[in-house]
Amino acid sequence: MSRRTSPSPPAADASGRPLRADAERNRQRIITAAQEVFAQRGIEVTLDDIAHHAGVGVGTIYRRFANREELVEAIFDKEIQRVIELAEEALTREDPWDGLVHFFTAAGQDFAEDRGLREVLLVGSHGKDRVAAARDRLTPAINAVLERAQRHGSLRDDIEVTDFPLIQIMLGAATQRTKAVSQDMWQRYLTLILDALRTSRERPTALPQPALSQEEFDRAAP
Template sequence: MTESSRERGPAEGGRPLRRDAALNRERILQAAREVFSEHGLGVTLDTVAHHAKVGVGTLYRRFPTKEALIRALFEEDLKRRQDSAERALAHPDPWQGLVDFLTEMATDLAANRGLHEVLMLGAHTSAPIETARGGMLPFLDALIRRAQASGDLRPEVNPSDLPVIQHMLHSATRFAEGSRPEIWRRYLEVLLNGLRERPDNLPLTTPSLSDEDVESAMGIVRPGASGSPGGDAG
């Protein structure tokens, strides 16, 4: 065995990988990110292997199931969402913090079908991903309450409205992706104008979805949980 083949890369399962194995792993992850972003999670592992220019056996040695590959790929994406929410909560302007968070999330979801399916639809989920998805809800509650306390956000808005808004923006992207994939930015502006508190606002007459309704739609399962983490939606 040559010295170069004994070089170690990132750890997997507690054991460091050889350099060539580590490079194959990164190649597979990059290929999966590109394929899942463009086509969603319905593509096969064979397709990912072909895109990565590695043998199918090599892919299965690193990721024996699609769920294992998705978990490795999207746990970091979900952590970035929480980091984005923390930055928004630290922003000195509560309204701008909320706007920044909504814009960052919409940007990511517009460019990445796979992330949308994992985050918003609960596709190919796992316990670590469920923990990360569920962990977003308290952040949403804090962002909403903070912007309402400052008088910038209309009081009828609930944390459960934010996932619905993101799903609407993603749908706008898919509707016009062949010609105007960035059109979601226009509709985010429309929605922000409707969310902003103004003296002449007409009251919203249709109730929001409950936290439980949104969690059900997103496929979030909370075994043994008693109530939502964000408190009452009202």
């Protein structure tokens, strides 16, 4: 499943008036460039990096966003909401375990494709009030998915909501190390983790990706 991003709604200037068409085009250009740079390189890039990728001067960014944190908030409030919706969708699955697997897999895909989202959501040191509020909404949504599977008896009862971000951080580390040789290696390790989380199974789940060869391992990023 690939993530889909859509343009942000038109912004207004300090007086509340809609931005001129050229100013709004520049704003959307900056947001698109920031999404791409954050996804590839993480949150610790500079506004100069984003301006270069957008093909605008850094002053153009400062006319739209006071600092990097405002830009982070403009992008990731919506991205975190998408993860919340994935959790809510999981709760509609008839089988609670299938819902949990769907959520872990879909969220894992988002985190694998977007390093910035991993850092904003899982590390939690970036973004302002809107992003913090979105994180606060996500925790009970994840907890509902876990508790439903535990009541069903398919998820071990010693798993807590705080385990989810740590599992995704581990998968993110595997993604960063192996992405040069395989974009989907995280799926192998998620399958292993899910087998460990399940209370019982007749046999091990087939792994969706083969292990790295020694040559691939040696080529993987340190």
